[in-house]
Every structure is written in C-alpha cells, then in structure tokens.
Amino acid sequence: MSKQINVALIGNPNTGKTSIFNQLTGLNQKVGNYPGITVEKKEGVCKLPRGVKAHIIDLPGTYSLNATSLDENVVIELLLNKKDKDFPDVAVVITDVENLKRNLLLFTQIKDLKIPAILVVNMADRMERKGISLDIDTLEERLHTKIALVSTRKKTGINQLKELIANYKNLSTTPCVDTTLVDTDYFNGLRAAFPNQDIYKLWLVITQDANFANLDRNLIKDTSAFSTKSQSELKKMQHKETVLRYQFINGVLKEGYEVDINAAKGFRATIDRILTHKIWGYVVFFLILLTIFQAIYDWSSYPMDFIDGLFASFSEWAKETLPAGALTDLIAEGIIPGLGGIVIFIPQIAFLFLFISILEESGYMSRVVFLMDRIMRRFGLSGKSVVPLISGTACAIPAVMATRNIESWKERLITILVTPFVTCSARLPVYLIIIALVIPDKRFLGMNLQGITLMALYLLGFLTAVFSAWALNKVLKVKSRTFFVVEMPNYKLPLVKNVLITVVEKTKSFVFGAGKIILAISIILWFLASNGPSEKFDNAEAVITSQPDSQKLTEEELSTKIAAYKLENSYIGIAGHAIEPAIRPLGYDWKIGIALISSFAAREVFVGTLATIYSVGSDEEETIKNRMADERNPITGGPLFNLASGISLLLFYAFAMQCMSTVAIVKRETNGWKWPMGQLVFMTCFAYITALIAYQLIK
C-alpha cells in the first residue's frame, strides 16, 4: 500500500517554479481552476524512488504569505487549512540562486507554519558565472532543512529532489524566526486568549487582507485577555516582522553564501541599456510587434486555409457517404462547419501564445510593461494591459485570457471590457467587402482611399478601446488596492519545453472552453436556417420551379434560387423580417438583418450568410460583390449598399460585440454573467446609435 504524498511547489515568481514542475511531472499534468475563482490550478503526478507516488501542485507564485492578490491568497488558504485534501505533506520551496536573499523570506514563513519544507536552489548552473558559492551544510543546519541544488536547464538535481521528497518524514519542523519578538506583549495576550492555537498561524489569519474573508475570522474577537489592534498598527507590526526575517536571513547568508561581485555584472546591463532606452526601447518593441502581426496574419493563413479546405471536403465527404436525411444534414452542414469554425483559430492562437510565452520566458515582457506603464495609466489601464490589447488584433479570446497577470482587479476588468473594441481578424472579411463596395478605388493625396479607410477602422477600434477605458476608469467603483511593482527578471533563453507546454495548454483550453459554445451556436443557426414554420418553406422547390422565368435557368442556378427562397421562409428568415423595422433607420434590409443575427455567433459569418442569401452559388468574392452592388433599397430604389449604409455597417461591426466566444470567455474570466452581459448590451447599443447617426447624416 503506497499512499500518495501531497507536495506543494511554492516560490517567488521568476524562480523557475514552472520549469521544475514540468521536469517533475512531464506531460502528466492537468490545468484547472480553483473553485469559484479563475486562478489557474496546476496539478501533476510524479513517480518517486521505491514506487512511491507524489501528487504535485504548482501553487501560484508569491513573494510572501502576506497576500495582496487572489493568486497569492490561494497559497495561504491552502497552507492554513489542514483539512484541505491538497494540504501538503511537504512543501518544496523554489528559490533562484541569484535572488536567494529575497526568496528565503517566503521560505522562513513556511517553516514557521511547521510544514516540512525542502529548499530548492534553482538555476545552479549560473553559480560559477555569477561568482556565487554556497556552503550547503551550514545553510541546511541554520535553516533546519534539506537543500537540493537544481538546474532545469542542465537537468541536474531533479533526482536528488525526488529522493528528498520521498524521505520527507525525516525533515525537521523547527521554525526559523520567532515572530513574537515583534511585540512581546501583544503576542503574550494572543497566546493567553487562544491557548490551543498555533501562534504564527493566528498571526497570519489576523493580518490577512480583509478582502479575503474566507478564513475563519470569527475565531478572533476581543477578549478580556487580549485586545485587537488597528489596521495601521498591524501593518507596522508586519513591517517589523519583515525586518526581523531579513535580519535572520542576512545572518544565515553571511555564513553560507559568498558572491564575488566582480564576476556578476555585464550582460543584463548591456541589454537593458537598449531594451529600456527612451527611443531604442520603443523601436525594438515596435519591430517585435511587427513580427508578431506578420506571423498572425500572414504565416498562420497557410495552416488556416488548409484547415478550411480540410473541413469543407470533410463536410462534402460526409454528405456523400452518409445516408441522406436530417441527421446527415445536421452533421454535414451544422456540426462539421461548426467544428471547423473552432479549429480554424488554432494556428492564430498557437502563434500568439508562442510569441507571448517566448517574450515572457525571456524576461522581455517586464521591459514592455516598464516602457508602457506611464502611457497606459492615463487611461485607467496598466503597463500590463499592453499584451492583451496587442493580442486583441488577432482575436479577443486569447487576449482576454492574457489579462490574468494584471494584479489590480480594476485594471484587469477594464482591460477585459475594452479589448473587444480592438479590430480583430474576424472583422477583416466584413470590412474588406464593404469597403470594396462603397469606397471609391481612387487616390487622395497619393494614397488609396480604400486603404485609408481600412487603416482608419483599425485606428478607430484602438481609440475606442482606449477612450472607453478612460471612461470606465472614471465610472467604475471597484475596490482594488493593488499597487504597481514589476520585478525585472534576468534575461534567459526560453526553455523549449516550457514554451511548448504553454502553447499546448492555452490552445487546448480555448478549443474546449470556447469551442463548446461556438459549436452549440452553429448547430442552432443551422437548425433555424434549414427549417421553417410554414408550407412556403416545405414547398420551396415546387414554388420556384413553377415560376415561369425559372425554366431558362440552369440546374445550378435553380438550386441556388430554391435555397434562397427557403432561407427567406426559414425561422431565421422570418426573424430577419421581424427586425427589419429596427434596422431600416440604419439603411439595412431584412437580408442584412439575417446576416446581423447569424453573425452574432461570429462576425465573419456575415459575408457567408449574405453570399447564401443573395443566391450566389460560387464563393468567389467578385461575384458576391457584384450581387451586393446590384441590390436595391426597396424604398429609395437606389443601391442598397451605398456610402451611407456602407459606413453605417462598417461602424456597426467596429463597435458591436458580435462574438459569442468572447462573451463566453469574458463570462469565464469574470466569473459571472454580469460583466459580459453589460458589455454586450453596451457595445450593441453603442454600435446601433453610431451606425444610426452615420446613416442619417450621410443619407
């Protein structure tokens, strides 16, 4: 009988915690969420010597047990709750050999909770280059622990770590620092009032931020023996505690740690001189952005075209092979294209996360945050909002997921709410066809008018995002007191394994999370478009073939005409007619109405829907364009797509949310329907009003 050992990996951010987790568990890991919050929970299984198995949790990175964010709070809640099924038998505290002093602060706190702890000194391969030498025996003795020197880059020390985990029962639980020295009277009172409680644990519970009220605070009320202290007094005591811990750590390191300063400097300073430079820093950032855009738009178009073709032929194959009937139609026209609509985003999302994780792993992202913070802050955003806003030009879904490392909830929420305004790749097909229809292909001051319009739309999206951020910042009353500190980590060559695991994990989470909803919507749309309530729908074939001018048509033209007639009388066609009064002031007819409704699932559906409605058999853009140009406005008799209605449509698509998957991801990231619904209603109304004004003015 071998019981699984519960192991918690704990450490400061940028100590290589995730690399060690990946080394211990391989691909044998799963990523989920902690119940009720969207903090990522990473778990895995590791085989130890002598057939013992370890269940490993990679806890969020934290600088100490004094939590100021949800991520950090997860660590404390687990360590204070012995009843939690994940409560660790042993804590593995990961430190970076170059930042040992700061990293040990957290270690001493964990030791003081009397949890058996192993100290991992990571990045040991850098010691020689940085002129660092460690006296392991002295350190082990003074810190009452066992030390594993690990290098994930050179793959050394992992076996020693596994050995130590397997023998966790031999670890000492002697604490490091006596916190009661901070204020002897106060702690004596506390001890007298709660004789059965661990004093340091009590202290942690008392000092935890009031935001995190899940802990059992009723425990601590005024009693005769002990009086509570004010917030600011408690804070001062925390300061004293931190000083006390650093005194202890300095004492330990004086004996067991030596660094030859002359060996250290150089590389980092040289690179920083360029990458954080007032001018060159921005130039480099701009060039990197350009590369990312190139990858997302250009390079990913090849796999995307391939996927598109693959699903189209798969759909065709299903139609021909399976017995004809409603079920086959559902599979061939509903489910397979629906799945294709999910899978087609994989190349873009994978590219995006590839770049983002390389930028993060290398340490560059912190420099971008440094460069952009002041500018973004004017609009209620943080330097850390830059990443999502950039990602948003590909797709709002990964962009919203990329907001997770913004510590301030308010800044994060604003970023999530404004990101869908950024012109995403799904708007592009809509923009292109409408611009081609309504903007003359002429030159103005030597520049192509159509090109200028497209650029203006990108600019408009970005400016709207920034302006709404500014407005939200004034309006929103969200309690959030995080302040801004960014660690500027050392530059590192990204580990291929870490980058690949991130890309796979994020892509998987997109496909299965948002994918479910895209699939459901496309099935519903298919059903509504291929069924109708009246006889007209059922008898479409007879009605069309009996029309006199149908005789001259070829078979293909006839079948597209039947399809168009069917669509008009399907549920979705009826819905299009129903909303016509609402959209007529914008210059649209019922057919555009259908496209508006169906493109709610995803914007790019707009062009496809119009193509079907205007009975265009082939999907050559030219043909759709000509058909659209021929459409007449039933009231004025002029072209349906003119400058007024075209601009109105462009503005509508620039501002309306029109993307089920974004709604779904915002719901997941904000944990409720409140924000995505508010966002949806606001963006739709805003889009409607601007489109209305534009049409009425230009008309």
Next chain:
Amino acid sequence: MKLTIANLKRGQRAIIKEFSTDIIPIKLLEMGCLPGNEVELLQIAPFKDPLYLNINGSFLAIRRETALQIEIDVIPESQSV
C-alpha cells in the same frame, strides 16, 4: 528638502533612510526595500515614470508616486566602486 528615490539620477546610488508614510506597501519591503539597504537607479521611462531600480540585489520597477515616499541618503560619486 528631503531627498527621495524620485530625486536620483541615472546610475546614482543611495541608502534608503526611511519611509515618509506608514502605508508603504508590504510587497516593497518583502522585495528588500528596507531602511539601510542600497538602491541604484538604473533607468527612467519617459515622463520620469516608472523607475527601474536595483534595490539590494532585487531588480524592480516602481511608479513615481511610490518612489516619492522613500527617503534616501545619496552616496557621493567618489565613494562608489
């Protein structure tokens, strides 16, 4: 006038003296920003905000509003290594 980290020039070093407010965030202390420790200004972003510092071996960036709360004694140039 009291000198704070916000007064430092690029490449200048100083010793942290004290905080002019009680509500200095605990995070900063945890990262080694404690009285008596050395601080060096490595880089300033445009508009003089944020500031990129090396505090006692920790490399971090803070906003100007925080830097204004941290009082210092500048180490004269001649003494620097």
